Each structure stands twice: as structure tokens, then as C-alpha cells.
Amino acid sequence: MRITLHGVRGSTPAPGAAFVRTGGHTSCVTVTVRGEPDPRLVLDAGTGLTNLTTMLGGAPYRGDLVLSHLHWDHVQGLPFFRSGDVDGAEVRLWLPAQDGAAPDVPGSAAALLRRAMSPPHFPIGPDGLAGRWRFEARDAGWAEAGGARVQLADIPHKGGRTFGIRVTADGASFAYLPDHAAGAGDGPAADLVRGVDLLLHDAQFSDAERYWAEAYGHSTIGDAIALAARARVGRLVLIHHAPTRSDDDVDELAAKHAAAAPLPVTVGREGDVLEL
Numbered sequence: 706m707r708i709t710l711h712g713v714r715g716s717t718p719a720p721g722a723a724f725v726r727t728g729g730h731t732s733c734v735t736v737t738v739r740g741e742p743d744p745r746l747v748l749d750a751g752t753g754l755t756n757l758t759t760m761l762g763g764a765p766y767r768g769d770l771v772l773s774h775l776h777w778d779h780v781q782g783l784p785f786f787r788s789g790d791v792d793g794a795e796v797r798l799w800l801p802a803q804d805g806a807a808p809d810v811p812g813s814a815a816a817l818l819r820r821a822m823s824p825p826h827f828p829i830g831p832d833g834l835a836g837r838w839r840f841e842a843r844d845a846g847w848a849e850a851g852g853a854r855v856q857l858a859d860i861p862h863k864g865g866r867t868f869g870i871r872v873t874a875d876g877a878s879f880a881y882l883p884d885h886a887a888g889a890g891d892g893p894a895a896d897l898v899r900g901v902d903l904l905l906h907d908a909q910f911s912d913a914e915r916y917w918a919e920a921y922g923h924s925t926i927g928d929a930i931a932l933a934a935r936a937r938v939g940r941l942v943l944i945h946h947a948p949t950r951s952d953d954d955v956d957e958l959a960a961k962h963a964a965a966a967p968l969p970v971t972v973g974r975e976g977d978v979l980e981l
Contacts (some may be wrong), residue, residue: 707737707785710975711733711753712754712782713727716778716909718752723953725954726782732753732779734747739875744768747769750779752778752785753975754782756975757968765789765792766794767795768797771870773869773883775800784833790835800842802842803865804865821854821866843857845859851876854872861922863921864922869898879905882894882897882943886918888918898938906929906943906945910947911925934967943970943971954973
């Protein structure tokens with residue numbers, strides 16, 4: 706299983722020379738399973754989703770796209786995803802059921818997404834995307850997507866229902882929790898990530914910024930490491946970096962925490978390819 710990080714910033718993109726090493730695009734990860742030349746599973750649709758078009762050489766995307774939640778930094782890449790907005794594309798998009806969007810109500814998922822993606826906020830709605838798109842509201846649980854087993858679990862994060870995601874394929878597993886208030890207690894998150902080979906986790910705030918982490922429903926880096934240690938994770942990769950945190954600041958914070966961590970801890974950077 707090959708995991709590619711296409712966007713690792715949180716809240717807003719971070720352009721500029723000070724952010725080049727880590728990358729400035731917001732949340733997006735792709736998964737390619739054994740036997741497949743290209744990814745058929747995408748986690749989140751931040752601005753990093755535009756990098757997938759380059760990865761595919763402009764070819765149509767055919768696969769699943771699972772949204773952890775509906776905040777702007779996780780959906781803003783959708784209408785700019787050229788490989789999804791072209792004849793021949795076939796995309797099944799899942800989003801967390803909420804606010805009238807329910808698994809048994811046809812059209813409700815697209816209607817919920819349309820609240821942020823339609824005039825006057827944007828020129829087109831979800832139905833304006835070319836290709837064949839299906840929009841589905843999902844509840845927590847296991848399902849098949851992109852050639853992998855995917856588990857969705859409710860985790861604490863302010864401002865709408867949020868899923869943590871566990872992916873199992875090719876004899877390996879990883880978990881993806883880009884927005885997670887880990888300091889609020891383990892809850893279902895600990896069970897979701899327990900024993901995974903790799904954890905991609907929210908690292909937007911430093912321990913000194915706990916007030917803001919709690920105010921916005923995020924984790925501190927120390928929270929992420931503590932969760933990974935309790936859940937016996939094989940390796941922790943820090944993502945969802947603050948948009949104001951420069952490359953040097955990201956590296957300095959990560960190095961400080963990694964030195965004392967009871968497991969391998971590294972910085973996730975845009976363009977990284979992780980193989981399990």
C-alpha cells in the first residue's frame with residue numbers, strides 16, 4: 706500500500722518561500738493498493754487535491770473520495786480537481802451524515818455539499834462537475850473503498866461531524882486523523898488507531914498553544930504523541946500544520962518532540978510517499 710501526501714496544511718493554504726519544504730496545500734492524501742497503477746482512494750479534498758491531477762498525468766480519476774468533514778480546508782479543492790471534472794471521471798464521494806444528509810435520503814449528501822459550493826459562493830454546485838459523480842452520506846462503520854477496507858469513526862472536532870479514518874489493505878493499516886481534539890480524551894479514536902502501522906495525525910498546535918487547540922477543537926503535538934503511544938502505533942507522521950508555521954518552525958517543533966517520544970515521529974510533507 707502506497708500513501709501519498711498531497712496537502713499537509715490546516716485551515717488555509719500557506720504560499721511563500723518560508724513554507725516550501727513542508728508544502729502549502731491543505732489536506733489531501735491518496736492511497737494506491739497493490740496491483741493498481743494509480744490511486745483509487747482519496748482522503749479529503751483540500752487544495753492538495755489539485756496535485757492528484759498532475760500525478761495522473763491529467764487522466765480521469767476513477768475511484769472513491771472520502772471526506773473526514775466539511776470544513777473549507779478539506780473540500781476547497783473539489784471544484785479545481787481537473788481529473789475529476791472531466792468526461793470519463795467516475796467518483797464516489799462520501800461525507801459524514803449530518804444536517805439532513807442521511808444514507809437513506811437520495812440527493813441529501815449533494816444538497817449538504819451545495820450549501821458551500823454553489824452561487825453566490827462559487828459559480829457551480831456539485832452537479833456542475835463533469836464526469837459521473839455520486840454523493841453519499843455515511844455513518845460510522847466499515848466499508849469497502851478504493852480496493853481497501855475503510856473504517857469511519859466519530860472523533861471530537863468543533864464545527865460539524867468529523868470522522869477519523871482507518872484504512873486496511875495489503876496486510877497493513879494506517880489511520881488518518883487530520884482534525885482531532887485528542888486532548889479531550891481517547892473515546893473512539895484510540896480504538897480506531899490502535900495497532901496501526903502508521904498514524905497521520907493533527908499537529909496544528911504546539912503544547913504552548915493549548916488554549917487555541919482547545920478553542921478550535923484540535924490537538925497539540927504532545928497530544929498526538931501521547932495518543933500514538935497509548936494505542937501502540939508503529940509510527941507517527943505529523944500533518945495539518947498551522948498555516949503560519951514556517952518550515953524551520955515545523956522542523957524545530959517536531960525535532961524537539963521526537964527526541965523524547967517513545968515511537969518514531971516524523972514530519973509529513975507535501976509530496977511524501979509512504980509505503981506499508
